[in-house]
Amino acid sequence: MKKIKVAFVILHYQAIEMTIKCINSLYKTFDIFENFIVVVDNASPNKSGNELKKIYIKYDNIKIIVSPENLGFAKGNNIGYSYCTKELDFDFLVIMNNDIIISQKDFIEKIYKLYEQKQFDILGPDIYNPNLNYHQNPLRLNPLSTTELLDKKEALQKQFKFYYFFKFKRNLGLLKRKFFAKKTQQTKRTFKYDNSKTYISPVLHGACLIFSKAFCKKRKYAFYPETFMFWEEDILDYECRINNFSTIYSPEINVIHLEDVSTNTLFSNESKKELWKLKEMLNSISIFIDYKKKSQEN
Numbered sequence: 001m002k003k004i005k006v007a008f009v010i011l012h013y014q015a016i017e018m019t020i021k022c023i024n025s026l027y028k029t030f031d032i033f034e035n036f037i038v039v040v041d042n043a044s045p046n047k048s049g050n051e052l053k054k055i056y057i058k059y060d061n062i063k064i065i066v067s068p069e070n071l072g073f074a075k076g077n078n079i080g081y082s083y084c085t086k087e088l089d090f091d092f093l094v095i096m097n098n099d100i101i102i103s104q105k106d107f108i109e110k111i112y113k114l115y116e117q118k119q120f121d122i123l124g125p126d127i128y129n130p131n132l133n134y135h136q137n138p139l140r141l142n143p144l145s146t147t148e149l150l151d152k153k154e155a156l157q158k159q160f161k162f163y164y165f166f167k168f169k170r171n172l173g174l175l176k177r178k179f180f181a182k183k184t185q186q187t188k189r190t191f192k193y194d195n196s197k198t199y200i201s202p203v204l205h206g207a208c209l210i211f212s213k214a215f216c217k218k219r220k221y222a223f224y225p226e227t228f229m230f231w232e233e234d235i236l237d238y239e240c241r242i243n244n245f246s247t248i249y250s251p252e253i254n255v256i257h258l259e260d261v262s263t264n265t266l267f268s269n270e271s272k273k274e275l276w277k278l279k280e281m282l283n284s285i286s287i288f289i290d291y292k293k294k295s296q297e298n
Helices: 016-029 048-055 072-087 107-118 146-161 163-179 213-218 232-242 270-297
Strands: 006-012 036-041 062-066 092-097 122-129 208-212 247-257
Touching (some): 006 016, 006 048, 016 036, 016 048, 036 048, 036 072, 062 072, 072 092, 092 107, 107 122, 107 247, 146 270, 163 270, 208 213, 232 270
Parallel strands (some): 006 036, 006 092, 122 247
Antiparallel strands (some): 092 208, 122 208
């Protein structure tokens, strides 16, 4: 097995320019020959997975895996996770979206230092979305209860069933704000949590997660493999809690998240995209509720 410091798993779908930008950021930031990059192509219809294979064929520290079918977020990332745990001897495994950019020079050194201090199973970095001017980690400080999950499921069902009514209402609100912007005070989006603080056992955002070698030795997969997309980080958090795996958020390491680049390639129509999201969110939250119920019964 090849000995390296950090293995990076990048899930790719369609947006080849973004994936190349993501890979280039790793090459510019780190001594990549001490690390390894695994790109999993989720059966991109534009055949960009095969194009990535051609581009990086001579790179010893990059492995491109082309899945024969689109497996979604959890199973797609699990392919990369499985390859790394079987073929590489690493200290840490970073699973990240292809729209994540890492430019922090001491990113890896900080991970080692934090592990010495906290002995974490999973570490979450400060994830900054420049398009929204918003810090996305931690996702929540506490997990959602079953009652809260059921309430969210009911709300999603209503949004899906009466989608066009809610869209009309939303657009009407946008028009009002546009016409009366000068007369009303603009509200600024506030950060949900103080991202400058360290948090123990928060629910971490799934766009970039750092797994310790100790965690990977205990688990066959990174994410519960039954969902296609959405709620993966909440299910992971639940599994961490019932299995006593430790999670931590630290502002000492940071990444940039350009968000939704891959899903934007799926739809030219905004309504179709939103309806697809609602459908997948509904399916995944139902799976999560059932999984939670069964595990508690056992």
